[in-house]
Amino acid sequence: MKTEKQIILFICLLQGVWCKYWPISLPEKIEALNGSCVTINCTFTIDTKYDKDLTDSAAGVWIKDGDEANRVFDSSRPELSFKGELTGKLKDMDCTTIFYGITSNDKGKYKFRIEGNGGLKYTYELKSVSIVVLASPPKPTVQMFKDQMDGKVQKKVLEGSSMCLRCSAKTLCSSSPPTLTWSFTDRLHLNENSRLQLDQQKQTEIISDLNFTATHLQHGVTFICTITYQLQQRITTAQRNITLHVQCKNKSI
Structure with missing residues (x-):
């Protein structure tokens, strides 16, 4: 049975990065109202050797259901499926994002990826946020x-x-x-x-x-x-x- 340390090392190797685990802070689950918006509060960390690569041109990416090809949001590519905005400043390691026009099809798990200059390209595989879409608001x-x-x-x-x-x-x-x-x-x-x-x-x-x-x-x-x-x-x-x-x-x- 693989230990957590072995799993982390395996994921790092898959990403082509000899890394120590980079933590990220995400809510485990967020409720969203069908037709409304949702805010994901998010902060992340990177290895200090990549600080120079975290510039204003860095992009924050959200990947749905663990599929790297399913990039629903990219702060550098507004044409992707999710209309939204990165409200946090990536240079401050704040990846807070708001998505607009949520529908029932948007329920699922989302992982964050940072893409900067040089070698700063990393998907935070070990933690995701689940978006649950509600048909009507909860009672007060x-x-x-x-x-x-x-x-x-x-x-x-x-x-x-x-x-x-x-x-x-x-x-x-x-x-x-x-x-x-x-x-x-x-x-x-x-x-x-x-x-x-x-x-x-x-x-x-x-x-x-x-x-x-x-x-x-x-x-x-x-x-x-x-x-x-x-x-x-x-x-x-x-x-x-x-x-x-x-x-x-x-x-x-």
Whole structure:
């Protein structure tokens, strides 16, 4: 049975490079929404003797399913099948790449290859990223807190409490992030201090907080959070809801 060291040596020999293993940092799996984009966060290393070959003319290449002939992206050849861009700087050993217009046919495993001047030509064979293509976005997460500063998730609410309903979701495409919206049954009467606040967009998560003071009129009201992706040819949504159970100060409803 071959050891990992033997496998690494064998791969190095296949590439024509007497090398020590060059590490690369890639996510193991990324979810992408059909019709949207996907970002692969990527950093790599090379042997210091090739530093002079890593110039502005170097190219970052992505190979699908281990087939060297199946180059779906090459930063120096925009005519290849994947429309995208290398957002990282190869000179800084940042190979972060964004692909646009992902379809179900694009699911699979992808390996990165660096091609510079001289002898810097290397495929990172031992690590790949799997792209999983989703037909619809995952449902958002909805949680209820006593207030914004309270980290404890609540199940029941005491009338008069300051409440925060938090809806959060992953952003599957950073260049075209989704939106979160709240809706609820028409029985609901929020007080004047209630407000809807959308937190600052992060690269991987979007958050919307609904803040209000609980009253007995809100008992049994269902709050619905909807995530919406505006794609080129369609709009796709997913929902999650939560129902309030409000206790009166003197007795339970």
